[in-house]
Amino acid sequence: MSLALQWADARPKVAGLHLDSGACSRQSLAVIDAVAAHARHEAEVGGYVAAEAAAPVLAVVDEAAAMLATDPPALVHFTALASHRGVAQPLAEMVAVCREAGVPIVVDGAQAFGHLDCNVGADAIYSSSRKWLAGPRGVGFLAVRPELVARLQRRLPPASWDVPVTVLQSFEHGEHNAATRIGYSVALGEHLAAGAELVRDRLAEVGRTARQVLADVPGWRVVERVDEPTAITTLEPTDGADPVAVRAWLIAERGIVTTACELARAPFEMTKPVLRVSPHVDTTAEDLEQFAEVLRTAP
Structure with missing residues (x-):
């Protein structure tokens, strides 16, 4: 089974399309169960008793x-x-x-x-x-x-x-x-x-695919080079779109989660807000093509 399928199978089925791992990724069932089990144990024996028991476990x-x-x-x-x-x-x-x-x-x-x-x-x-x-x-x-x-x-x-x-x-x-x-x-x-190097390679692959798929969406410019070794792609509006409003529309109308990065994040480098897409290893080319088609219709 591929890394993407293993990663997806270990998590609850996503509601919509999650392209926002740079903000908050989807926890696995094992992580959720571990947190819930300890919280339940705190309720049984007291929080501090439970905590003590858990302690061992560029060109420039x-x-x-x-x-x-x-x-x-x-x-x-x-x-x-x-x-x-x-x-x-x-x-x-x-x-x-x-x-x-x-x-x-x-x-x-x-x-x-x-x-x-x-x-x-x-x-x-x-x-x-x-x-x-x-x-x-x-x-x-x-x-x-x-x-x-x-x-x-x-x-x-x-x-x-x-x-x-x-x-x-x-x-x-x-x-x-x-x-x-x-x-x-x-x-x-x-x-x-999963293998840290394998995860890094897969994230870079997903990032390349995202930039290739999104390169021709009218009204948006992909900021990063296609071969940048990250999964983060930022889209700069070229026809006056508001990334904050587009992000809200994507969530409310299409169930697609992204991030709008405003100027306050980097006031000395950014000239306009951007829409950030940060998919994880389980994101497919079909997911990204679906996002591109939806983005073409965004207000």
Whole structure:
């Protein structure tokens, strides 16, 4: 059975056409069951008792290098894949440049984790569960190299307080939803079982197909190159269409889920809002052709 069929069979049947994994993917039945089972266990024995039981379970790189060499900042924050463009940024190259300059690099992997190869030696990376990993909403992760942790100063409790709480432990000092963490761990397991490289290759294939299918839709321009190795395609209106209104119409009238990215997402780069299509591995060419036909009739 293909990866696409395995992925689809593991989930509830979709109501309509879901092309919005960059916002929130569809959780598998196993993830849903794991979250529900833990929530039920919390109701039986108490939330904190249950939580304790669950615990075990681009071309600008050269410019950046020159800048880091002459005027190095305290750290670099780098978005590996933006939410308003399906363009993969040169993550591995930036990590290498920062390492050469001795500047730590923190990676925003919200759209990249589970989508692109993020295992490139960054000093820290964070991401969410609900996007390409298809886990529960409201949970994510932060991974930090010990060398960077040693340079950090705790804020709460204040560093001046003599209490045995490390910087990373201070991030855990608060409320959390244990059930969603369990669900996220299941989603991670599913991703690894499917094969991270296989998933990345399939997402790139779906992205190429989407751009080819959508290239000839009147009134819209595909922003990304056809061979961009991501599943995200953004469509810029050329005849005055409003992506926000079109998105609302697609959901209400055709049961098709997409995202409208407004200028606030990237005010220094975007010149007009775009309609974002972010299908997952189970999306077929027929699904994308159906979307293209519907988009041709959108008001």
